[in-house]
Amino acid sequence: MLRALFVRLICYFTVIFFFTGAQSSFAGYDYIDITNPFLRKIPVAVSSFKTFSGNTAERQVALKTSDLFSSMLEFTGYFKMLDRAAFLEDPHRSGITASNIKFHNWTSIGAELLITGLILKNVDLLEMELRLYDTFKGKLIVGKRYKSKPGDQRRIVRRFCSEIIYHLTGNKGIFNSRIAFISNASGHKEIYICDFDGYNPKRFTFNNNITLSPAWSSDGRWLAFTSYLKGHPDLYIKNLAQKRGSVVAKKGINITPAWVPGKFKLAATxxxxxxxxxxxxTGNGKITKRLTVNKGIDSSPSFSPGGRRMAFVSKRSGTPQIYIKDFRSGNVNRLTFQGQYNTEPNWSPRGDKIAYSSMVGREINIFVIGVDGGNLTQLTGSSADNESPSWSPDGSLILFSSTREGHAGIYVMTAYGTDQRRLLSMPGVQTGPAWSANIN
Amino acid sequence: MQKRLWINLMFCFILPAMLFTASCSKKVVSTEPTTDQMAEGDTDQLSEVTDVVVVDESSVAESDLMEAEALAAQEKAAREMFVSADIYFEFDSAVLASSAQDILNLKAAWMMKNPGVSVIIEGHCDERGTSEYNIALGDRRADSAKQFIVDLGVAPERLTTISYGEERPLDPGNNEYAWAKNRRAHFTLE
Structure with missing residues (x-):
């Protein structure tokens, strides 16, 4: 089944590099400064895509696809999307390749990057040519041609967005990641899964009972969570594609799963x-080792990218605080000293920071702290409760839940706390978001 | 503390009230042997014997019933109290306050008197704090209640615990009054 899908995917995505310069242009990743990328957003023009035949149906798809492109790129927080009404040139008419583009028409409206596209759509084929230009250098950064079945616009746009981000930052971004979260839309708290941008939320569990704390394995194939399906908070480990998995139902609580990056292993409380x-x-639910030894609550593990260290919550000092255990030395060090209630650590995939939630006064807010305890930064504030931070796979964005609009909902912001916005709108209450790695 | 006072008051009122009804019915029986209470006894037999003896016998029989009823009512009240009396906790704490210990003493006594009963202790938290940590905290709350009762001599197999964290608040309000009500351990009979 999976194999067949894979073969089909290869067939569908006949990706052709048609410009060899693509390789050399991203040598320095000098477009986006990943150490502080959100201070200055790059102005980018996404032209309305050219159509092959020019018929109305194709025009509509072209327009929708270029809009989709804009919104996906904007989601990253790296870009400032320029208003199409201000464009001096319409590649739909003039052309989509470097020889036809007058780059000064783009630099003069402030665009530093330009995206052009060509779409061919008929009943059984969708073909797209997409190009990213550096307008000042007048040079193609990356260009690809995709062939797929009609209706695959989102997948193609996601792919090319990944290419763009890869060429600008050196990593694959977030476009093939997914988000699991808890919603009580059905009357019970159940797990739902949607695309990275909140698109197409689908219910994943049908437990008709409290279900909490989804945790992705780093290959995105497994989801661990806690559910009261049998009346107790038990741990469930489920394969997403196949209907199999295991249950850990020890006496007491079975909660807060967190997978070890790159391994079929997880920690839980x-x-x-x-x-x-x-x-x-083990990924099959067999307990192999005790990781904490301390009277009082120890919970909520989160691993460093290499899996050699683990952040967790402990009440050993009298209040819940974040600690880090180093597995090689066996040492445990306290990380947080500010505040009386610090929980929900989430280790950045870049390895250098840990996001967590802290209760100060009557509000809970999201903070980020360096793994060495430095650079403590408060990311949310004056907006009711903000909880459950979860890093995007590239470490550029943070998901969280917030009660700023009344009922709790899922929100996203940059790693620096800018561009806070709602991810999706659904009936009921949404909490506990978990961001997966890019899933291929 | 308040709960215990209330229970004591209840007994102060209910028991004399019952004694009072018993003494009233004695009179009713002696003059009019066809009341409801008489119907419960053997009416044929009563009509054949002399008045004085009837009064004595029926009054003895009746006071037995009253005692049984009073006992049943008392047992029912104790059982209801066992289920309805929650114990409360401070924020981010699983420590048993003295008021909580008073209630747990009564609960333990009741469990000793009712050896066939098994009990589930639910640990709950207020909505503040984070949901994962609150499940751990609710677990500790339920467990400290269990340990207290076990220490008083109840077999640990008769008590199971379950933590609901902040998932099942009693009062959905967003204020200290509601939070205080929600930071609780609740007992149910298995």
């Missing part, structure tokens, strides 16, 4: 010993 402690499990 159990209280069968009489105390809430973190243990390591």
């Amino acid at each position: 159990f209280s069968f010993s009489g105390d809430q402690e973190i243990y390591m499990l």
